[in-house]
Amino acid sequence: MxxxxxxxxxxxxxxxxxxxxxxxxxxxxxxxxxxxxxxxxxxxxxxxxxxxxxxxxxxxxxxxxxxxxxxxxxxxxxxxxxxxxxxxxxxxxxxxxxxxxxxxxxxxxxxxxxxxxxxxxxxxxxxxxxxxxxxxxxxxxxxxxxxxxxxxxxxxxxxxVTELHRTRQEKQQADQQLREQADLFTALMRVANLGLNILDVVRDDTGQLTDLHYRHISQRVLDDTGMTIEQYRNASMRTLFPGIEHSRFWQGFQDLLRTGQPQRFEVNYKFNDCENYLDVSYVLLDERTILSSYIILNDVRQAQQRAEQQAQLMSSILQNTQANLTLLEPVYAPTGKLVNFRYIFTNDSNARITRRTVEEMTGSLFFDLFPGIITTEFYDRLLHTAQTGEPNRFLFPYHADGLQGWFDVWFTRHGNQVLFTSIDVTESYQNRQQLERANRELQRSNEHLQQFAYVASHDLQEPLRKIQSFGDLLRKQYSYGLDEQAQDILGRMQNAASRMSELVRDLLAYSRLNTPRRAFESVSLTALLNEVLTDLDLISQARKAHIVVGNLPAVPGDAGQLRQLFQNLLSNALKYTAPDRQPLIRVTSRAAQWPKLPEVVQHALPPMADNRPIWEISIHDNGIGFDEKYLDQMFQMFQRLHGRSQFEGSGMGLAICKRVVDNHSGYITARSHPDAGSTFIVYLPG
Structure with missing residues (x-):
């Protein structure tokens, strides 16, 4: 083309x-x-x-x-x-x-x-x-x-221009690194917590050190000496610190320049009426430049003193504690099998209990001193902790090698060593055994007593029924032949038999509450109260009572016992209302968290580890009320605040209520004033 x-x-x-x-x-x-x-x-x-x-x-x-x-x-x-x-x-x-x-x-x-x-x-x-x-x-x-x-x-x-580009990139990176290093050094000089100086060496004609000039000074140096940066830059070291050429500092400079090797030393230095302990370091950057740094050791020295005091305190605690402390180091056979343990440390308490000295045990082999250990569970548990690192605690009886007793033992691994801690619990173990035996005897006695109360109550019912039956027969068939006094005696006999029968029934109900309880189930208190109100329907209608039941929770419990509880409380609310007054009864509930419960309730209830709510169920009435000074007395067996001529009853109702609440790990109390109504409050775990 x-x-x-x-x-x-x-x-x-x-x-x-x-x-x-x-x-x-x-x-x-x-x-x-x-x-x-x-x-x-x-x-x-x-x-x-x-x-x-x-x-x-x-x-x-x-x-x-x-x-x-x-x-x-x-x-x-x-x-x-x-x-x-x-x-x-x-x-x-x-x-x-x-x-x-x-x-x-x-x-x-x-x-x-x-x-x-x-x-x-x-x-x-x-x-x-x-x-x-x-x-x-x-x-x-x-x-x-x-x-x-x-x-x-x-x-x-x-x-x-690939090679040129690469060269330029490398130069830019190198320049950036230099800038970053310069910035880092500047920042270090500004904020370093150590005293840092870069010094220029001044020599005479023979090459001997005559003075040092400051090129860079860190902020810590300025703070420690109270001087300005202009003072440092306008004067030499010997001018600022007269006599320094006769100090350990100057000797360090001379040794550095003579050997070229970094120098480090500690020195006690007084300046401006202040005494400091310094850790000083010198490094030769080149033949004319020295990097000098120091750290004030005052805090370190104080910390060392505190550490020494703490070590003395810990030693005193270890030697005077009631616990037997021993640090054991595993000993292995050439095959790698763990065959023994060596005493690294033991305290005076352990020496006393083993009847040996600390010096005798330290460095000795554990199983050589106590060979009887090898055939016990102690041996297996110690090896298990040493090999797996799992802590172990157990109660250990030992009756060998001069020891007789029961010991509460802990094994804990620290690094490759095992800390063995033990406490002689022989006396407390024996006391606990005696207490357990006493509890078993008491439990058997209670069981016998419950059986007796049940049998006695049951057997008493039959004679009472006969007395009541014969009394009724006399009244119906032979009352025409009895004078007025005899008929009065017969009526009194029947009333006494009736009260005795009621008392026996209540005793029987109370004794049944002491028998082993059935497994708790979720009980709807709303449904249960409806059943109770149905049972009390005739009485409440006769009294024209007005009963209001609010929203009630479901709680874990024994439905039969809870039925007894609320039937007694509602019966009392109806019973202890003046005859000329319409009974007004209100049942309410609310949930309360443990920390917000009254202190008396917290002390009475077992702590709820799972943070369950506590249900507060209140039964309010407008009855005759009572004086609260009798509050504790009311929940005891056979206790009455009113005569039988005023209100019927055996004096067992509130005692039964308290036993039911106790069986449910709850608490019952009341608030009242005479002729101002009462509020019975039941606390039940949710």
Whole structure:
């Protein structure tokens, strides 16, 4: 193809070459004016010998005259090398055909792809240069690209600057690291909690140290000495601290300069009427520069003293505690089997209980001193803790090797050692055994008493029934033959038998409450109260009572016993209301958390470990009331606050209520005033 088809007779070709020195590009531009008719060979020679890629491309347009691609019309040899193409493989082919990534890689700093930039340059006269990372079409590098328009063509010059880019990146990273190190050092000097100085060495003509000048001073030094940074920078060390050349500090500087080895020492130093203990370090940075640092040890010394005092206290505690303390170290056979334990530490208490000395046991083998241990569970548990690390506690009887008694034993592993703690509980164990025997005897006695009460109550019912039956028979068949006094005696006899029968029934009910209880079930108090009210329906109607029952909870319990509880409480509310007054009874409930319960209730109830609610159930009435000084007396057996002529009853009702509440781990109390009604309050766990 003729060059004249693409150029005016005179054209300019701009070829830009890139060189790297530090981080700058030096551009060497050659502008050649070529006369095509006479200088075609010169142009070819220049392109062929250029050491960077040069391509001349012309636009490819569609039917709508839109620029859709570029076709290579002239390519120098370096372009083939750079583009990894065989000679002649580019001319006549299009850019996007060979390098589709041109329309995917953006020009740095823009959202415009390389291809779109070339398209735009076909309408502009400016020569543009940019560096782009190209990782498409088999390339992985950085390239400097220069493009300029010449009539209907673009001249594109490309130089591989990957190595230059890498070098520049490395230099930028190195510069950044230097800046970060400088910033870090500056921050360290500013906030370091240690005194830190960088000192310049001053020598005489013989090379001997004569003085030191401050180059950098940390804030801690300024705070400790009360001087300003200007004072340090305007004077030398010997000027600021006269006589320092006769101190341990100066000797350290001389040793550092003489040996080149870092120096560290502790010194007691007085300055401005303050005495300090210092930990001082010197490091030689170079032959003229010293890094000096110190830490004030006053707090450390105080901490050491406190630690020594604490150690003495701990030693005193360990030696004087009632617990027997022993630290054992496992001893292994060559095969790796654990075969014994060695005493590392033991206290005086353990020495006394074993009748040996601390010195005798320390360093000795445990099973050599106490061979009887090997055949007991003590041996197995000790090995288990040593091998697994699981703590172990158990009650251990030992009657061998001069020891007689029961011991509460703990094993705890610390590192590879086992802490063995024991307490002689022989006396408490024997006392507990006696107490358990006494409890068993008491339980048997209670069982016998309950059986007796049940049998006695049951057997008493039959004679009473006969007395009542014979009394009724006498009244019906022979009352006409009895005078008024005899009939009165007969009536009194029947009343006494009736009261005795009621008392026996209540005693029987009370004794049944002491028998082993059945498993608790969830009991709906609402349903239970409805049943009780049904049983009391005749009485409540006769008294025209008004009874209101609020929302009641379900609680775990024995339905039969809870029925007795509420039947007695409601019966009392009806009974102990003046005959000329309509009974008004109200039953309510609310949930209360343990911390908010009255203190007397907290003391009476067992703690609820699972944080269950406590239900407070109240029975309010408008009855005759009572004086609260009799409150404790009311819940005892056979206790009455009123005579039988006023109100019937055996005096067992509230005692039964209290026993039911006790069986349910609850509490019962009451509030009242004479003739002002009463409120009985029952606390039951939910």
């Amino acid at each position: 003729l060059l004249s088809a693409y150029f005016y007779p005179i054209c300019q070709l701009v070829i830009t070459r890139y060189y790297s020195q530090s981080t700058s590009f030096f551009v060497n531009s050659f502008v050649l004016t070529l006369t095509i008719d006479s200088s075609s060979a010169l142009l070819d020679g220049l392109l062929n010998h250029a050491n960077h890629a040069i391509c001349i491309v012309e636009g490819v347009r569609n039917a709508a005259d839109e620029l859709i691609d570029f076709r290579y019309v002239k390519v120098n040899p370096m372009a083939y090398v750079l583009n990894k193409r065989s000679f002649g493989d580019m001319v006549g082919r299009t850019m996007l055909e060979l390098f589709p990534g041109m329309d995917q890689v953006n020009v740095p700093g823009t959202e415009e792809t390389l291809f779109r930039r070339f398209v735009r340059q076909m309408h502009e006269d400016d020569k543009l240069t940019y560096e782009v990372g190209y990782h498409q079409d088999g390339f992985d590098g950085y390239y400097a690209v220069t493009a300029s328009r010449l009539t209907n063509c673009l001249i594109i010059s490309v130089t591989d």
